[in-house]
Amino acid sequence: MTPAISVSGLTKRFGPKTVVDRLTMTVGAGQIAGFLGPNGSGKTTTLRMLCGLLTPDEGTGTCLDLDIRQQAAEIKRQIGYMTQKFSFYEDLTIAENLEFVARVHGLPQRRALVAATLDRLGLADRRKQLAGELSGGWKQRLALAACILHRPRLLLLDEPTAGVDPKARRAFWENIHDLAADGMTVLVSTHYMDEAERCHAIAYIAYGHLLAQGSVADVIASAGLTTFTVRSDGTDPRALSTLTAPLRALPGVDLVAAFGSALHVGGASRSALLAAIAPWQSTPGLIWQEDRPTLEDVFIHLMARSQDPYAGGAP
Ligand SMILES: Nc1ncnc2c1ncn2[C@@H]1O[C@H](COP(=O)(O)OP(=O)(O)O)[C@@H](O)[C@H]1O
Numbered sequence: 534m535t536p537a538i539s540v541s542g543l544t545k546r547f548g549p550k551t552v553v554d555r556l557t558m559t560v561g562a563g564q565i566a567g568f569l570g571p572n573g574s575g576k577t578t579t580l581r582m583l584c585g586l587l588t589p590d591e592g593t594g595t596c597l598d599l600d601i602r603q604q605a606a607e608i609k610r611q612i613g614y615m616t617q618k619f620s621f622y623e624d625l626t627i628a629e630n631l632e633f634v635a636r637v638h639g640l641p642q643r644r645a646l647v648a649a650t651l652d653r654l655g656l657a658d659r660r661k662q663l664a665g666e667l668s669g670g671w672k673q674r675l676a677l678a679a680c681i682l683h684r685p686r687l688l689l690l691d692e693p694t695a696g697v698d699p700k701a702r703r704a705f706w707e708n709i710h711d712l713a714a715d716g717m718t719v720l721v722s723t724h725y726m727d728e729a730e731r732c733h734a735i736a737y738i739a740y741g742h743l744l745a746q747g748s749v750a751d752v753i754a755s756a757g758l759t760t761f762t763v764r765s766d767g768t769d770p771r772a773l774s775t776l777t778a779p780l781r782a783l784p785g786v787d788l789v790a791a792f793g794s795a796l797h798v799g800g801a802s803r804s805a806l807l808a809a810i811a812p813w814q815s816t817p818g819l820i821w822q823e824d825r826p827t828l829e830d831v832f833i834h835l836m837a838r839s840q841d842p843y844a845g846g847a848p
C-alpha cells in the first residue's frame with residue numbers, strides 16, 4: 534500500500550531557529566494519524582510544509598504521491614487543509630458559505646456538491662443558519678465541510694477541536710471516522726489525549742524533533758516506562774500532596790503526575806525507580822500499586838526529557 538504521506542529529513546528554519554529538525558514520517562493511506570506535542574513544537578509548520586504552503590529547507594517527501602517540493606500547487610488542489618484559525622462570512626448562512634467556497638475553487642455542480650457535503654456532515658438541517666450565530670462545535674463542522682467540499686483524499690487538520698466542548702468533539706470525531714471509512718487519510722494535530730487514542734497511529738513531536746511514532750500501544754511500549762499509582766488510604770488527606778516534591782527530586786523518578794486523587798510515579802529504568810521509591814512504599818497512609826503506563830504518562834515523560842537537551846532526550 535502506498536502511503537498518503539511519506540517525508541524524510543524534513544527541516545525548516547526561521548532565522549537562527551530550527552523549528553522542524555530532520556522529521557521523517559509516514560502516514561498510511563486511509564489512516565487517521567494524530568500529531569501531538571507541546572505548543573511551539575513545529576506541528577503547524579510541518580502541516581504547512583506537507584500541503585505545499587511552505588518550502589522545507591531540507592528534506593524530501595510526497596503527499597498523495599506528489600512531490601512536496603516540485604508539485605506544491607497540485608498538492609494544494611488535492612488535499613483539504615483546516616487551519617488553526619479558520620474564518621467564514623458571519624452574515625452568510627452555512628449553505629451560502631459553502632457555495633462561496635465552491636465558487637472560489639471553481640468546482641463544478643456547486644449546488645449538488647454543497648448539498649451532498651451538508652448531508653455528509655449532518656449540517657443539512659442548519660443550512661439556513663447564519664455562520665455568525667453558530668456555536669463553536671457547529672462552526673468547526675462548517676470549517677470541516679469547507680475543506681472536504683472538493684473531495685480531497687487527504688485531510689490535514691490543525692487542532693480542529695481546540696476549545697470545543699466534549700460533546701461537539703465527539704461528534705466531530707464521528708465525522709472524521711466516517712470520512713476515513715470512505716477512504717480518506719487524515720492527519721490531525723491535537724492536545725487531547727482521548728483524541729490521540731482514537732487515531733490509528735500517532736506521532737509525538739517536541740521542539741522540532743519527532744520523539745515517538747506508531748500505534749498508541751507501540752508508543753506506550755517503546756517508552757519502556759514502569760509506573761505506579763499511589764493513593765491515600767484516607768487517614769491523612771495531605772499524604773499525597775506532600776509526596777510530589779520529594780519524589781520528583783529522586784534520581785530514577787522521571788514522572789510524577791497527579792490524576793484525580795491519585796499520583797502516577799514512573800521511571801524509564803525499572804531498577805532505578807524501584808530503588809528510589811522503596812523507602813516511600815512503607816510510608817503509612819499510602820497505597821502503592823504497579824500499573825500500566827498511560828499515553829498521558831508517556832507524553833509527560835517525553836516532554837520532560839525533551840526540555841533538557843543534556844538529558845539525552847532529543848535523538
Ligand atoms: N513564520 C514564522 N516566522 C518565524 N517563526 C515562526 C514562524 N512560524 C512559526 N514560527 C516559530 O516556529 C516554532 C514552531 O511553531 P509552530 O509550527 O506553529 O508550532 P506548533 O504548531 O507545534 O505550536 C515556534 O517557535 C514559532 O514561534
Ligand SMILES: [Mg+2]
Binds near residue numbers: 576577578617691
Ligand atoms: Mg500549531
